[in-house]
Amino acid sequence: MGVGELIRKRRKNLNMTQGELAENVCTQAMISKIERGDLEPNGNLIEKLARKLRVTVSYFYGEESTYSEDNFLINLKKMIHEELNHSHMDRVDMLMETNKDLIKLATALEDIYFFEWVSGSLYFFKDRNSKQAIETLESIPLEKIKQTDLAINITNSLGSIYSHISEPEIALGYFEKANLMQHKQTSIDTSAKLIYNLAFSLKENKQFRRALAVTQQGIDIIVEQHSLLSLGKLYWLKGILFSYFKEYEESIEAYKTALIIFKMEKNEQYRAMVLIDLQEAVNLNKKQSDSITDCLMEDE
Numbered sequence: 001m002g003v004g005e006l007i008r009k010r011r012k013n014l015n016m017t018q019g020e021l022a023e024n025v026c027t028q029a030m031i032s033k034i035e036r037g038d039l040e041p042n043g044n045l046i047e048k049l050a051r052k053l054r055v056t057v058s059y060f061y062g063e064e065s066t067y068s069e070d071n072f073l074i075n076l077k078k079m080i081h082e083e084l085n086h087s088h089m090d091r092v093d094m095l096m097e098t099n100k101d102l103i104k105l106a107t108a109l110e111d112i113y114f115f116e117w118v119s120g121s122l123y124f125f126k127d128r129n130s131k132q133a134i135e136t137l138e139s140i141p142l143e144k145i146k147q148t149d150l151a152i153n154i155t156n157s158l159g160s161i162y163s164h165i166s167e168p169e170i171a172l173g174y175f176e177k178a179n180l181m182q183h184k185q186t187s188i189d190t191s192a193k194l195i196y197n198l199a200f201s202l203k204e205n206k207q208f209r210r211a212l213a214v215t216q217q218g219i220d221i222i223v224e225q226h227s228l229l230s231l232g233k234l235y236w237l238k239g240i241l242f243s244y245f246k247e248y249e250e251s252i253e254a255y256k257t258a259l260i261i262f263k264m265e266k267n268e269q270y271r272a273m274v275l276i277d278l279q280e281a282v283n284l285n286k287k288q289s290d291s292i293t294d295c296l297m298e299d300e
């Protein structure tokens with residue numbers, strides 16, 4: 001069986017038209033010629049067609065080797081998650097754009113809603129379109145994906161958006177809801193991001209004692225799981241909260257730990273911000289100590 005016949009067979013198996021196969025690859029007329037055997041595709045075109053048909057290139061040369069659609073989507077989702085964890089929204093956008101044809105073929109509800117979640121997140125965190133982002137995320141029926149990290153992530157993202165547009169009370173409501181959705185199988189990545197957002201939101205809503213308790217809870221969970229995700233930010237937040245309570249020595253220790261973690265992560269942006277807070281805490285601690293010393297001297 002020739003290359004053209006194999007392409008036609010695989011296309012038919014996927015219920016794909018020639019036009020759909022040609023989209024963003026070549027022309028429909030070219031696909032027609034290839035399938036008839038009138039045109040031999042070059043290596044570059046073969047690779048593009050293989051990707052579109054979810055087969056390896058070797059499939060066209062006698063080896064029945066096809067991609068599992070599920071495995072491909074799983075790998076794509078893993079790559080997107082990795083970029084999201086590092087807030088690389090341009091890379092997320094690139095992954096979504098270059099794989100948009102395959103994403104359209106997703107049939108499992110969790111896959112469909114995953115890509116809707118990512119699209120909604122991109123509307124805000126890349127395009128700064130909060131209205132479109134909120135509409136997209138709120139339209140996802142969470143009841144159909146209960147007990148999943150995805151449901152938690154969608155709710156967490158809504159909280160983040162409302163937090164960014166200065167709606168702290170609404171944001172806290174979403175973070176509280178997401179926190180209640182956690183279960184034993186919740187991944188540490190999902191849990192860590194949520195706990196930090198919840199603690200930060202509590203601070204923004206001036207619930208400082210609870211914010212500190214949630215922050216420490218998050219630190220304990222992440223350390224127990226031998227992870228670093230959100231750990232530096234949680235120690236930074238811990239330092240901020242201790243400073244609020246004028247417990248500057250504890251604040252300084254928390255800031256120093258945050259600096260160590262951000263150095264390990266090579267996150268110079270956060271290190272610079274923590275250094276400013278650390279210096280302020282050191283200065284305030286000195287003033288506090290001097291004030292206590294002065295009071296003791298007066299008593300004598």
